[in-house]
Amino acid sequence: MSDHNYGVRYTVETGGFEKEELRKAGDGGCDALILCSIVREGNDPHEGGVSFCWFNIDGREHGPAEDALEIPGTQLFQAWSLWAKDLSEREDLPLWQRKILQNAFDDVRMYITNIEG
Numbered sequence: 001m002s003d004h005n006y007g008v009r010y011t012v013e014t015g016g017f018e019k020e021e022l023r024k025a026g027d028g029g030c031d032a033l034i035l036c037s038i039v040r041e042g043n044d045p046h047e048g049g050v051s052f053c054w055f056n057i058d059g060r061e062h063g064p065a066e067d068a069l070e071i072p073g074t075q076l077f078q079a080w081s082l083w084a085k086d087l088s089e090r091e092d093l094p095l096w097q098r099k100i101l102q103n104a105f106d107d108v109r110m111y112i113t114n115i116e117g
Contacts (some may be wrong), residue, residue, distance in 0.1 A: 004039070014059050032058045032071045034079055081108040 012033060020027040034056045046115035056076060058069040071079075086092065086100035087095070 006039075008087065010035070010037075012057060014057065030059070032056065032075065035077070062091055084108075 012035070016027050017027075019029070019060070037053040037055075039048070039051040039053075056071045058071045060069055084101045085105040088098045088105060090098065093101075
């Protein structure tokens, strides 16, 4: 058994939650969720191994999270391209990485514009 102490704890519930109910409980709410769970070896994020686990849940079906629907691919793609745009503006990334991200966003936008226009 590992002696790893996790820095974040999370749970995900699906259901029909009203804004007031969430506010009173101090919880957040959304219609769908994309989560990347990151586990690091060691305390320095720049050293050691890193494990990533991605999952997504679409809250249209109410029931146990493990039975939830996945987010439609088109919405995942939209979220990914917008995340690329946000990351392209992060000053803590090297310029070459920001340029790759900006180019990816620009390519997606240009392609969508040409298809829809």
